[in-house]
Amino acid sequence: MFEPIREQIKDFRKIVFVTGAGISQESGIPTFRGKDGLWRNYDAMQLATIDAFYQNPKLVWEWYNERRKNIIAAEPNFGHIAITELEKYAEVVVVTQNIDGLHQKSGSSRVLELHGSILKIKCTVCDFREEILTEFSENPPYCKCGNLLRPEVVWFGEPLPQDVWQESIKHINQCDLMVIAGTSLVVSPANILPIYAKQNKAFLIEVNPKDTEMSSEMDLVIRDTSANALPKFLSLFKEK
Structure with a gap:
């Protein structure tokens, strides 16, 4: 699944996860x-x-x-837990469109809640x-x-909290790798976050069972759920 980047894992020091409703759906939300x-x-x-x-x-x-x-x-699923565990191997920031607090419940230390x-x-x-x-x-x-x-x-038609947005952009401009997990990338302005990462020459991975608006822009596309795929992603870091 993640074999194409096995040799690159050692170069990924800062990872930003952009997560959406798909990862929470696997926890029954x-x-x-x-x-x-x-x-x-x-x-x-x-x-x-x-x-x-x-x-x-x-x-x-x-x-x-x-x-x-x-x-x-609801309880965090294996996808949330894998993201938390990754903090042992790299700097990890979660930028989420979800409002459920499951990343924090899982133990992730840096979570930016866009909505x-x-x-x-x-x-x-x-x-x-x-x-x-x-x-x-x-x-x-x-x-x-x-x-x-x-x-x-944040309801439809309302602006995002600007302090959270600006901090998200700061981390995205610094990351080596962005993992977009469980989001269809149709909600603005969160859907432009991968563009910022791409401009910064970050490697982009999409984890989603279905095609999204930006699948063609990704460096690696994983057609699977976050709960299935992210633990396998974590295992690469354990091996390095």
């Missing part, structure tokens, strides 16, 4: 797209907007509370922020200041 994208006959992509939230905060929070229960109960975290909440008006791992007693939940609380996630 549904994706927005495809057959998993409907919730009680609502299109999940339509619920993940600021307009939907203000039109019906109770409905949006019902959906997020169900997702939170599922995510809190925020469903495990965190923030006030829609004041500066209140907190990580909450339990159920809310009210729906929708309100801040002490009297205003609505919302998940600290």
Whole structure:
């Protein structure tokens, strides 16, 4: 599977992983797209907007509370664990589009969450922020200041947190290798991250069961799931 780069492994000192919904799906977390994208006959992509939230905060929070229960109960899979284990052999940074915290739960020490975290909440008006791992007693939940609380996630149409974005670009400009795992690369601006790495002459590996928007730009394409492929990738580093 990874035989073409066996001899190059020793040259990869800094690795950036760009991960998406595919790696979390293997831990039982549904994706927005495809057959998993409907919730009680609502299109999940339509619920993940600021307009939907203000039109019906109770409905949006019902959906997020169900997702939170599922995510809190989920465990990292072999893909997450392999990424964590790689820190023993190289500098590793994870830039993820996922909001589930599974990379941190697995033990990865440097995780940049482009789209925020469903495990965190923030006030829609004041500066209140907190990580909450339990159920809310009210729906929708309100801040002490009297205003609505919302998940600290990036909804469709909202900008990414610029501090996280800039730090991601910094690491990508420094990496020798980028591994794009479990993402279809259709969501902007995360889908331009491989371009930055390519410009920096980093080696690009895609791990995905299906073709993506950028498969033709990759140096190596692995048509498999992250949970199957990444432990084999890790084994090369153990051998070097």
